Amino acid sequence: MIDEKQKITNKTTASFLGLMIISIVGLILYLLLSNIMIVTKWLPYESIVEGIMENNIISKFIWMIKDFSEGQFYGGLFASMSLIIGAIIPWRLDVKKSKYAGINISYGLNIWPWIFASQILTMLIAVFVLGYLSLLDNDTFSWIPTFLLLVGAPQAVLCVYGPSVKSLFTGSILGGLLTVPMANWINNYIIVPIGMPGTIANYFALAGAITITLQVCSLLPWMEKRPFNTIDYGPSPNEEEMYKTLKNPLWIIRRTLADFTDPLFYGNEIASFFLIVGAIIDWFLNSKHGFLGSQVFPAILLSQLLSGGIGVYLYGRKHLENGWYPTYVPVVSIAPFCVLTFGTTLPVILFSSIFGAIIGAPFAELLNRNLPEHLHGVIPNVLAMGITTMFTISVMNYLPWF
Template identity: 35%
Template sequence: MTRTTKNLPNPVISTSSTAVMRWLTGLAMVAITATLAIVLTGVSSALPQLLPNYESWLSEAYSSIPQFLRWLGGETAEAQFFKTELGGLGMLLGGWVAHRAWKRGRRWAGFPISYGTGLWPWIVGSALLGLLLSDLVWGWTSVVTGTAQPTFVPFVSVPPAIVLVYGAGWSVAVTGAVLGAALTTPIALLAVNFVCHPLGLPAVTGSVTGMWGGALIAFLLARRLPWMQPPGGDFSPDTPETTGQQSAPAGTSTAPSQHGPGWVVRRVLADFTEAPFHGNEIAAIGLIAGTVLSYVLNRLTPVYGSGLLPAVLTAQVLTATLGVLLYHRRWVEAGSYPTFVPVVSVAPATVLTYGPTVQAIVVGAVLGAIAGPPLAAQLSKRLPPDFHPFIGNVLSMTICTLTIIPQLSILPGFTAAT
């Protein structure tokens, strides 16, 4: 009897061991990313420049149809601060592969793309149409100012969110696209040009303000449109499929013991594509691979030609890893948690504001990971049932960037980059 008891696995020890392995895996991910970033930074000056730099790209964006389409492709990866057409194309191709694999029940499909709703084609279609309309209607602002404007915002806000709430169909997809271009972009333009630039605030603050401000109006209007009816006549915010948060892949347990090292790696990667409502690691691999390739072809093309991709990517991996590890219990209990929030806001914005220093990378990533996800979760809970919870996520980004990044300037070693 005693021998049998000793041979049984101790559930407490097993759980503790799994937790240790998760943290070690996270540490390894950050270390590998930082090492590769250092190597990439060191060799970048010797690499051939086969792509036009960002300034040339911007100046020609509206000069011809091919350049315009290339600019649109770059905007599909702008929410992650990458702004590269190769990254955007890689994400969309990876999303298509993940969608096909999910439909066929492949286990390697990863986290069910677009939260297992099967709406990925409609989400992407509406988002791309909204992006096209945004650039056609508001692209003149980039020409007049000579600087990039936040015309990308519909791609990651109202159009896909409308589809997730109201379901598939041309009327829904087109309505979402029109509302996104008509509402989110002008609000973002006003916030960026008349608030952020004059006050020296990160431009992302204005961009995400356009997203949540436009979304609040869009969902209020959608209530009054006779052709906009939620599937089944109701919208419940309590499930991953309808909240726009991540659900576990088919056949995968949500028990803590199943959330081991592999889950950490996959979850961190998937967080890179939560902003465009993909939430899938295959799409993320396409996004990151395409962006790194763009940097290799010309380091002054991605991330607005700043040359900061290695530092930005390191900060993003660090903040995503910390968020996933710190709020792992939330993932287990709810099946989802907005740990992606600092990946597309505080962490990269801190690097762009203060430069590629160790303190900017670490402090921005840590503070963003601690503050962003729980604030987003609380804000999303307080929305009406027919308002997509992404509104709370982007509102959290506004609050965190406004309260964290400017305050860092009082700390030693934090000097705004010129």
């Protein structure tokens, strides 16, 4: 008979009850939202693009704001505004060491204001200095991946070198110069010619731009690593505490939600909850507003909840042992991309979510091994997103029921 100590050590998966709650809530939202499709004149995606083409400054600011939720495949105004509000709340609670702060925002480094500042600064550079939005012409370019500047090089520089004005401006300028042109080039000359959805190029562009930026930073004389003014959260959990956490249905729900904002270097469930509520508001206001007016938000949301929930269920112990684990990989790549490629049906959602949850995080962990100290773990994570998404799409292309 297994004694209590061995039972604790053998517990590797998170709460199955918690996974069921996530799945049921996701399915209810999918069925409800799919049957409430409202098309109005409230900020359809096409009108935002037309405003930018007419050099309307308000349309440009709307684009900048909506980009905050573009990495989650939402791209909505209320989704992004809610996300920002939702991030401010846990940051302030975290600083005050409140028990209600949730999972430590920005990985407990106490740099969320710097992360947010880098996102605002690099978007201002991209839109008003480099003028990337001038490429929009509703023909060759009906969308520009400026959101990559919110989830890549500028934030990685701050995480590696610490919070400083030098890190803020160096990362924002280098990231702004490299990322978007690299994404467009990889899209046009590599990804599309091999028959894959073009926007998969974004993941490889992120990996390349972040790597080059950090390599350049390692050579710049003014770039020096600064210590983080981290908050003391107490000792790491012991075996018994990890066992209790894994058994708790609420923990898997919280950790799954946190994955939604991991691409933005937030990683907090409160911010993610606000993000999802805002995206639902966008859907009710106009289903042709969010994510390029594609009208696939309900299916994407379900695929993300399932892939995230299954990933945390399978690899929850690794989160607790390592402090973090890349279960967010399929949430913002494999699952939603397969929905966009193969349609919004339940078989597509279920297969891509389960398959993505199984392979996404372990493959990212594999690529993370032996990463040089001056680079950041987001590089192998986004590489894993691109590779596993292409692999999953290839597998599904050969299955007869997709």
